[in-house]
Amino acid sequence: MDLSKPLAYRMRPKTLEDYVGQEHILGKDKILYRTIQADRLSSIILWGPPGCGKTSLARVISETTKYKFKRINAVTAGVGDIKDAIAEASNLMLNPSGKCILFIDEIHRFNKLQQDALLPYVENGTVILIGATTENPYFEVNKALISRSMVVKLEPLTTENIYEILKKSLVSEEGLASYKIKIEDETLRKIAETANGDVRTALNGLEVAVLTTKVNKDGVIEITPEIAKDSVQNRKAIFDKNGDSHYDNISAFIKSMRGSDPDATVFYLARALNGGEDPMFLARRIVISAAEDVGMANPNALVVATSAMNAVHMVGMPEARIILSEAAIYNATSPKSNCSYNAINKALDDVKNKDTGEVPMHIRNAVAEGMEQFGYHEGYKYPHDYPGHYVEQQYLPDKMLGTKYYIEDDTIKKDK
Numbered sequence: 001m002d003l004s005k006p007l008a009y010r011m012r013p014k015t016l017e018d019y020v021g022q023e024h025i026l027g028k029d030k031i032l033y034r035t036i037q038a039d040r041l042s043s044i045i046l047w048g049p050p051g052c053g054k055t056s057l058a059r060v061i062s063e064t065t066k067y068k069f070k071r072i073n074a075v076t077a078g079v080g081d082i083k084d085a086i087a088e089a090s091n092l093m094l095n096p097s098g099k100c101i102l103f104i105d106e107i108h109r110f111n112k113l114q115q116d117a118l119l120p121y122v123e124n125g126t127v128i129l130i131g132a133t134t135e136n137p138y139f140e141v142n143k144a145l146i147s148r149s150m151v152v153k154l155e156p157l158t159t160e161n162i163y164e165i166l167k168k169s170l171v172s173e174e175g176l177a178s179y180k181i182k183i184e185d186e187t188l189r190k191i192a193e194t195a196n197g198d199v200r201t202a203l204n205g206l207e208v209a210v211l212t213t214k215v216n217k218d219g220v221i222e223i224t225p226e227i228a229k230d231s232v233q234n235r236k237a238i239f240d241k242n243g244d245s246h247y248d249n250i251s252a253f254i255k256s257m258r259g260s261d262p263d264a265t266v267f268y269l270a271r272a273l274n275g276g277e278d279p280m281f282l283a284r285r286i287v288i289s290a291a292e293d294v295g296m297a298n299p300n301a302l303v304v305a306t307s308a309m310n311a312v313h314m315v316g317m318p319e320a321r322i323i324l325s326e327a328a329i330y331n332a333t334s335p336k337s338n339c340s341y342n343a344i345n346k347a348l349d350d351v352k353n354k355d356t357g358e359v360p361m362h363i364r365n366a367v368a369e370g371m372e373q374f375g376y377h378e379g380y381k382y383p384h385d386y387p388g389h390y391v392e393q394q395y396l397p398d399k400m401l402g403t404k405y406y407i408e409d410d411t412i413k414k415d416k
Helices: 031-037 054-065 079-090 112-123 145-146 159-171 185-196 201-212 224-230 242-259 261-273 277-298 300-315 320-333 341-352 411-414
Strands: 044-047 068-073 100-104 128-133 148-151 179-182 219-221
Touching: 044 054, 044 100, 044 145, 054 100, 054 128, 054 148, 068 242, 079 100, 079 112, 112 145, 148 179, 159 185, 185 201, 185 224, 185 411, 201 224, 201 320, 219 320, 242 261, 242 277, 242 320, 277 300, 277 320, 277 341, 300 320
Parallel strands: 044 128, 044 148, 068 100, 100 128, 179 219
Antiparallel strands: none
């Protein structure tokens, strides 16, 4: 093993037994484990966050099946690289087994043309495709490729998984066994916890700590909690403002406001801000929630939300976090009614799909002289001329008479 390579690279597992984590897909009774062991592998898409073991799993599959392994990265590769890989896989002199795993890292970065170029060779079995992606493949990968592949979702590694790998790295010849290292279990667990599911971050942090700490008089490298903290820095946030986690987090934020949970609301707001989300995007979502979810149960929520959006625009971060928090909590703790939301949706559906008739003549304006003779405005009753500023008259077209769009729910009725 070349010890000049990064620790995360050296500690990659070589067999399924070495692989740590992802028990939900690699347990001995699980379909992927049985498929690999039976050598009945078909194309798969590995979907999961950074550092959860996608590339390592692809390597383990290759070692287990003994197929030729060819790796390309979608960031730098083009159609020419795909054709070269296919030609190599098809060449029996270079690939006597006739079977080849083509591993494409970050496959979501391939455009449609590049993904289409793979289809015939995946279809006829020239290559077994293993694609790795941090993005939702159902959005980012060609549907034809998806239909020919097994989509496997990998989860972030647990703190216990990462701790186990760190412990192994301290005694492994491929890892750090050549160093005399002293580190408390609690400190090692803190490194694992700070990595937040990304084993690469944890291993890189541990390696930095070892390589930058002076050997003491006994020839030992002692990794204190302070050294570990400096080496790993802040807890890694599982959030990509341009990726799948963006949609998951904003969905959770909105649903928490709608569900009247202020603690969850602030948590997902903090997660978004920490991940670099645009504060104005968050402010707009709060405005929408005020109208859609709080609605007529507390119309002041819309006033608060729009004021907050203006304030966020004027003030900016970091103080904008306070404004966003106040507005989001106001929504979360307000009574809720979606009757306005339901009303406009039903009305839009009717005007798009029904013959809704004409505006009644008496509520049309006679905007030019002579229009009165055709019935414009004739018979209109001015409500302010009547007691209580109300008089009953027809407003809906004849064809829509009796239709109810705004139906007050119990929340509004209780407040009246």
